[in-house]
């Protein structure tokens with residue numbers, strides 16, 4: 486069992502809303518933290534103002550949070566863990582950069598992004614294994630809006646790893662008065678829950694944007710969970726994982742609260758915006774837009790039915806208008822609930 490030395494730093498890669506919120510949470514625990522972002526000018530602004538005004542206004546950086554624009558600044562510093570909080574589309578690039586600077590066999594990586602990986606690997610932890618070999622990997626997921634965590638509002642998330650010591654060590658670093666960390670060993674289940682709930686949040690946003698009511702939203706959440714479970718279990722995840730924080734918890738949060746960018750994308754699509762306009766209006770990463778098509782490829786590969794995801798993908802790709810998509814879902818053959 487290894488427990489980290491409290492003097493050792495945690496590196497958070499990705500200085501968007503989530504990376505910044507996690508870095509603040511770690512630093513509030515008294516941990517030395519380095520927050521890396523790829524844009525040197527923006528990193529200089531973060532350092533000058535000691536806050537991330539663009540994404541998390543009013544969350545002041547604790548003194549143990551160090552802002553860096555180059556990983557070269559950290560080569561002399563003992564780094565215990567690396568948390569990846571870049572969008573999934575940038576994960577491979579960030580991994581390669583980390584690999585050039587650190588011994589990833591020692592630091593491992595903790596994946597805090599929620600989505601799927603492009604190409605043949607599909608799951609982010611598989612991308613890690615393919616690109617940098619067999620290193621310790623963990624996945625952090627669960628119901629967690631960056632703004633609320635940064636504002637000091639109680640939050641609970643899960644960290645899953647096949648290596649219980651790795652998960653426990655990350656838990657020891659992140660767990661605090663505000664952020665409660667649970668450990669898990671189902672990496673596939675936790676990754677699939679975090680990735681596909683974003684697609685369901687787009688569906689919920691579309692339904693609410695079209696003026697449907699609470700019955701419709703709740704039907705989407707429940708049938709969406711069935712869809713997530715079908716895929717996750719077919720890929721090797723455990724059914725009970727989807728009843729936890731990274732499954733039902735994050736699904737409910739994201740489908741019901743307008744802080745969710747994915748839900749807001751759905752609302753905008755229902756108003757008639759196309760993907761480009763809607764995404765530009767949101768101005769931050771909306772992972773579900775990229776995930777929907779990838780999830781369908783997985784559904785085909787693992788031979789599971791994902792009707793809600795199919796309709797969301799068709800709306801995103803502008804092949805179907807939102808109202809027809811809902812009608813298509815309703816017009817399907819009646820079936821047994823547990824089929």
Ligand SMILES: NC(=O)c1ccc[n+]([C@@H]2O[C@H](COP(=O)([O-])OP(=O)(O)OC[C@H]3O[C@@H](n4cnc5c(N)ncnc54)[C@H](O)[C@@H]3O)[C@@H](O)[C@H]2O)c1
Nearest residue numbers: 500501502503504523570571572575598599630631769770
């Ligand atoms: N914001 C949240 O509440 C939240 C909570 C949990 C998980 N997440 C997940 O965290 C990930 C990041 O989301 P976010 O909210 O921080 O996004 P964001 O839009 O707030 O910020 C994304 C940041 O990543 C940077 N970036 C883009 N491509 C990059 C690359 N190739 N290398 C390095 N940096 C790159 C951008 O410049 C930007 O600073 C997503 O997968 C998201 O689903 C977000």
Ligand SMILES: O=P(O)(O)OC[C@H](O)CO
Nearest residue numbers: 627628629630745746747
């Ligand atoms: O704003 P969203 O939709 O990317 O959701 C953020 C987090 O994943 C919520 O847990």
